Amino acid sequence: MSTARRSARSRSRGPSFTVRAGSASGERVRLSVLDLLTGTFATSRVFFYRTALDGAALRASLARTLAHYPLLTGRLARDADGGLSVVCNDAGAAFVEADADAPLPDYDYDSTVDKRLLRNVNPFMAVGHDEPVLTVKLTRMGGGCALGVGINHSVVDGTAYMTFMQHWAAEHLGLEHPAPCHDRAALDSLASLARPGAEEHSDQYAVVGRRQKLAFLWRVNKGATGMRTVGMRFTAGEIGAIKENAQAGLAGTGKWVSSADALTAHLWQVAAELRDRPADSRERLGIVIGARAALKGDLPEAYWGNVVTNVRPGMAAGELRAAPLSTVATVLRESLDGVTGAVMHDEIGFLESQRRAGRVKGVMSRMALEAFDNTVAVNNLGRLPVYRIDFGTGRPFWCQYPPNLIPWTFRINATPDDDAGRDVQLTLPREVAKAFDDPHWDRRLHAYAEPS
Numbered sequence: 001m002s003t004a005r006r007s008a009r010s011r012s013r014g015p016s017f018t019v020r021a022g023s024a025s026g027e028r029v030r031l032s033v034l035d036l037l038t039g040t041f042a043t044s045r046v047f048f049y050r051t052a053l054d055g056a057a058l059r060a061s062l063a064r065t066l067a068h069y070p071l072l073t074g075r076l077a078r079d080a081d082g083g084l085s086v087v088c089n090d091a092g093a094a095f096v097e098a099d100a101d102a103p104l105p106d107y108d109y110d111s112t113v114d115k116r117l118l119r120n121v122n123p124f125m126a127v128g129h130d131e132p133v134l135t136v137k138l139t140r141m142g143g144g145c146a147l148g149v150g151i152n153h154s155v156v157d158g159t160a161y162m163t164f165m166q167h168w169a170a171e172h173l174g175l176e177h178p179a180p181c182h183d184r185a186a187l188d189s190l191a192s193l194a195r196p197g198a199e200e201h202s203d204q205y206a207v208v209g210r211r212q213k214l215a216f217l218w219r220v221n222k223g224a225t226g227m228r229t230v231g232m233r234f235t236a237g238e239i240g241a242i243k244e245n246a247q248a249g250l251a252g253t254g255k256w257v258s259s260a261d262a263l264t265a266h267l268w269q270v271a272a273e274l275r276d277r278p279a280d281s282r283e284r285l286g287i288v289i290g291a292r293a294a295l296k297g298d299l300p301e302a303y304w305g306n307v308v309t310n311v312r313p314g315m316a317a318g319e320l321r322a323a324p325l326s327t328v329a330t331v332l333r334e335s336l337d338g339v340t341g342a343v344m345h346d347e348i349g350f351l352e353s354q355r356r357a358g359r360v361k362g363v364m365s366r367m368a369l370e371a372f373d374n375t376v377a378v379n380n381l382g383r384l385p386v387y388r389i390d391f392g393t394g395r396p397f398w399c400q401y402p403p404n405l406i407p408w409t410f411r412i413n414a415t416p417d418d419d420a421g422r423d424v425q426l427t428l429p430r431e432v433a434k435a436f437d438d439p440h441w442d443r444r445l446h447a448y449a450e451p452s
Contacts, residue, residue: 014097016119019059019136021066021073024090029071031084032184033191033351034306035154036360040076040084040126042135042150043161045386046117046400048104051393052145055097055138058391061172062136066093068179069164069304071155072134076127082361084127084154093134094119104143107416109423110231112403118148126152147396157306159290162384164304172391180304187305187348190298194349195342202350204309206369207362216364219372224405228433229425232445234263236420241448242266242325249326257329260412261336263422264378265328267410270444271376271426272320274435275408279318285332286367286377287311294339309347310367311335312375371406380412387418403427 066073070088077085096119105111119135126133133155137148151161163180170177208216234242239259246262257265268285277283291309292299299307313335320328354363367375386399397416404411404427415421435441 014099017059017095017097018092019062019066019073019095020090020092021063021070022090023067024073025070025088027070027088028077029074029086029088029182030079030184030188031086031154032187032305033083033348033355033360034187034308035184036083036351036355037363037365038153038157038306039123041123041153042118042121043153043156043158044113044118044148044150044402045161046113046146046148047386047389047396048107048144048146048398048400049391049393049396050104050144052140053138053147053391053393055095058136058138058147058172059095061391062093062095062168065164065168065171066134068167069182071182072151072164074133075130076133076152076154078127081355081358083355086133086155091130092132093136094132096135096137098137098139100139100141102141104141104145107398108231109233109413109415109425110229111400112229112425113148113400115402117146118150118402121150121152153306155305157290157308158381158384159292160304160306162386165389166385169389169391178302181300181302182304183300184305186299186303187295187307188352190295190345191349191352193298193342193345195346198346198349199353200350202347204347204365204367205350205354205363206366207354207359208364208369209362213362213364216369220405223407223429224403226430227403227405227407227427228430229403229427230433230436232424232426232442233415234422234424234446235449236417238446238449239263239420239422241450245448246325246329249324250330255330255333257326257333259420260380260382261329261332262325263412263424264380264410265325265332266448267378267424267426268332268376269320269323269325269328270441271408271410272317273444274432274441275317275376277317277374279316281317282314282374283317283320284312284314284370284375286370286375287313287332287336288377288379289336289339291339291344294341294344296341298341298344309339309344310365311339312367312370368406371408375408377406377409378412379409382412382414382422384414386414387416401425407432
């Protein structure tokens with residue numbers, strides 16, 4: 001069900017609605033220790049369609065879908081130990097409709113989201129206030145529309161976000177979709193499987209003071225306006241050639257690497273050349289990785305929430321720049337293979353011990369803390385089904401992401417062709433990004449492409 005109201009904070013011409021499931025359990029769902037690592041920022045996407053979508057029909061199917069997602073119509077609340085819960089009171093999701101004078105933009109892998117296409121929530125007001133966990137903004141433009149969807153990151157990772165979008169699209173078309181599992185205790189209970197000593201130390205996480213955490217956030221916000229995103233397209237054929245090159249170097253070893261390993265290794269080497277740090281400097285690659293496979297059998301198959309960790313392989317800068325692609329890709333593969341169920345149990349055990357001690361708000365990943373020093377980060381979203389979200393008028397021709405705020409971050413995305421090709425966006429300080437005005441770097445990035 002939905003109720004219309006005019007939002008005083010809306011910058012858009014058009015009505016704002018509150019969409020509710022129609023019933024409230026009143027349950028207070030305590031978020032998991034992995035949920036707590038993301039902060040209270042939203043994770044957002046904008047889906048562009050050639051045909052305008054019907055707002056009323058979308059709200060009706062959204063209300064039906066939300067009956068299976070009580071956390072998305074609830075409100076975030078702070079726990080006594082510093083953790084977070086969602087009060088499932090069916091306060092509702094925000095749905096805004098708007099009309100834009102501008103024509104529908106063309107697909108452009110080099111650009112990031114225009115914030116006006118999202119209904120934004122201040123992350124510092126997301127807890128303890130009447131702010132929605134889920135926001136939707138439908139903007140009609142000449143030639144089609146944009147559907148901007150934001151979900152508080154403390155509730156979902158990329159996989160859970162897309163599970164919800166697929167469920168909504170299926171509900172809209174009258175199709176069946178598996179119901180999600182919201183039982184956070186299923187994840188937190190894995191702390192009991194942690195090995196001795198895991199509660200005392202973690203290679204993945206550090207506990208920092210309030211001043212250090214605020215200094216990190218200040219540095220992120222201060223530098224955000226000085227960042228530039230550089231986009232690049234790698235065709236399916238080009239990625240096949242990159243993998244073939246990496247795999248050829250492993251002939252006779254019995255080792256293997258995936259296409260994602262090979263592409264990531266190539267990007268890391270290019271970044272190392274661009275950074276040009278002293279040969280003996282330690283370069284790290286922070287890779288965000290989904291841990292559902294590692295926890296298969298430990299969690300319900302339909303578990304819905306954050307199940308993400310990271311790995312941080314390292315090499316000396318000179319070695320990284322000079323090594324064969326196969327060597328670098330193998331370093332990545334071995335690091336990724338190290339994410340096992342036992343490792344995840346230890347991580348969860350450490351995080352749970354910090355929550356029991358009331359230190360959960362001070363926990364940060366070492367990957368984040370090293371972001372401004374020796375780390376290049378990669379978030380590979382290429383396998384997420386962003387181009388399969390069909391509300392009956394066809395698939396989106398473009399899925400756009402907000403800009404990254406952290407320098408030296410690669411985001412690997414699917415392409416509208418929904419094939420083995422990838423769109424890659426690299427966030428850099430503006431002064432460094434000027435290097436890409438030199439054709440040399442374009443040639444280096446596409447060194448494995450067939451000559452045109």
